[in-house]
Amino acid sequence: MTGLAVGVRKKNWFRGRSWPVHGALILTTFLIGFPLAYAALIATQSNPDVFAFKLTPGDSLAQNFQDVWFGRNLGRYMWNSTVQSVLITVAKTILSLAAGLAFVYFRFKAKWIVFFFVLITLMMPTEVMILALFRLVSAFDWKDTMAALVVPFAASATGAFLFRQHFANLPNDLAEASQVDGASPLQFLTKVLIPLSWNTIGALAVIQFVYGWNMYLWPVLIISKQEAQVIQVGLQNLQGIDVGLTYGPLMLAALLASIPPTIVFILLQKPFMSGFSITADK
């Protein structure tokens, strides 16, 4: 969390003792973490433990894991979600880099038309046209395929503008120098621009990975085969209300489903935070 760089500017305008602050922080952390901690507790219990409101960890964790991972095919869903999120992240990053390169380092006549064309899509959320998109993608015969989960989301206006902004702020003579050296635009991109853009790429990667992983409505509509389903929808199998719901496996599955985005978030925390304080500053 050092990316937020509070320590750099030591402004000591909060005086007084620190224990009330610690107390408030611990209480807040507890309240915010409570749903997750409670879920972790339930994940170790069997149904009788849950109904008895036992506040100590039960001994059913292994059984619950067995249930969800092998019995309910959670591993398969997690794999599908991983493939989907990684493909979306990679595709969006590559296409955004290419678009940023075209917008900043090339002159062409219709640039402003293309620019507006991309800009306008920022106010066109997929959800608003989801019924038409569903009809369209079904007509492609893409139902139950990975293509349906990735291709419609492979381009990103946000990403294109983020990289355009980032490239435009880089020193002017970079491109000239590499042109003198006889580098092609793609060499310039891979050898010069990408090494200078890791923070932006990292910040975008967190957003896109979490976006892909957390996608729910679209897979609900377009994927009906169990083997092709993603994790967020696969959780539904464990939640049959009224038909002998076991709480432990459901909570365990919900926690497992949150692990990959958390890992990505923690691994890329630094670029994510600094990428954001840059965009927040403008």
Place this chain on the structure above:
Amino acid sequence: MSALLALLAGAGAGAYGFRTARRLRPARRYLVGALLGTLGAVVVSVLTGGCAYSPEVDAAQHILGIAVAGGIGLAVASGTSVVLASAKGGRDAGSIGSDIRTGTYRLGWWWPWALLLPTIVILVVFLYVPAVQTFTLSTKLVRLGAPRQIEVCLANFSELLTPNPWILVILPLIAVGVMWGLGLWKRRASLGSMSLTAATALQPFGIVVLLLALYYMFNGGPRGYRGIYVNTLVVSAGTVAGGMILGLAVAYLAFQKVRGMTVYRTLLIWPYAVSPPVAGILFFMMFDPTAGIIQHLFELVGVTFPNYREDVFLARFAVIAASTWKILGYNVLFYLAGLQNVPGDQIEASVLDGASAWQRFRYVVTPSLAPITFFLLITNLTYAFFEVYGTIDYLTRGAPAGKTSVAIYEIIRVGVENRDIGRGAAQSVLLFLAVIGLTVWQFKQSESRITYGGGG
């Protein structure tokens, strides 16, 4: 076909208006262009006999027909002038069209196009085409998976609205009038006067009038949209207000300088990575009427806790609580970033002046957070409109009696569950208009912020 002609007429008139009005001030130039565009669109669609003007349809559809033609004309005309203006500005000042930098590549003309082609193709096929199809589907009765389609003109829309034509004419005029009047009052008031303070204080009143007008314009019946409108308003207002107030409070707390702050911050921001469906599942567990902890805690103190799946207030509260919890980390993150920009010298000065902690927060910290608050307002609203789908689907499924079914949930219920894709598309168009309205508002707000130099 007639809609297309109306659109073209609107574009023509708008562009013409923009050209002839070149000598006017920019604001008036847009106004003239937009008015001419509206006029052109309405006249052309009446002359070409658009279906909304045929004598068979009801009054509500006549009114909607004029509103649609006017809206298209207005959008095309003002859109054209904005695009023309920035294209011109771009060529002159080098903002978009020409380049600020000298280090551009001079290679084959196809180079930039090759780089942009995948992006353009995907955006056209998966955004622009479905967007247009949503509009065309909304004027038809179509069953999902069935090839037959019936043209119903604007009936899918008029059944969502009140059948009383007078309400449909007068209320929007009142709402627009109030908002315009308030805006005018604020612009005319001199700086620092009582009048300006009053006008600023009354500014939110315009939005209240607009929301109320919409409430009475929607039909309260079972096929009408009023119920969904209220659900959406309650859930999104609750989520945005809760998420932003708590987010600011937590961020302020996490901005204090104590040991171990890095750990605290990670723990406070982490729920950002949790998905909306998982948030739904976690709160489903906590609120569960037989095994949930909240139920248990209330039992311990001897109070029977109602089943949230049968109690309207509780069901909405559970949805708001779950989505607030999920968005909180995001808001904390941005408010923490925003707090870095609070001018330290002003804080120190206020400490020296003997301002209390609350006064410091109210008069120094909050104003400088205004840009980030506005940014969060928009992103939180988008989240509350769309992402809340997964939370609701795991938590309440719209129960009880559809009282937690918000706009996006209803679109899927009508369009996919009932397979009534035309009616679903009509509701999508309403949501689309709301999003466009918000974007235009955001655009205007950030524009005025730039002029005042408060970009943070």
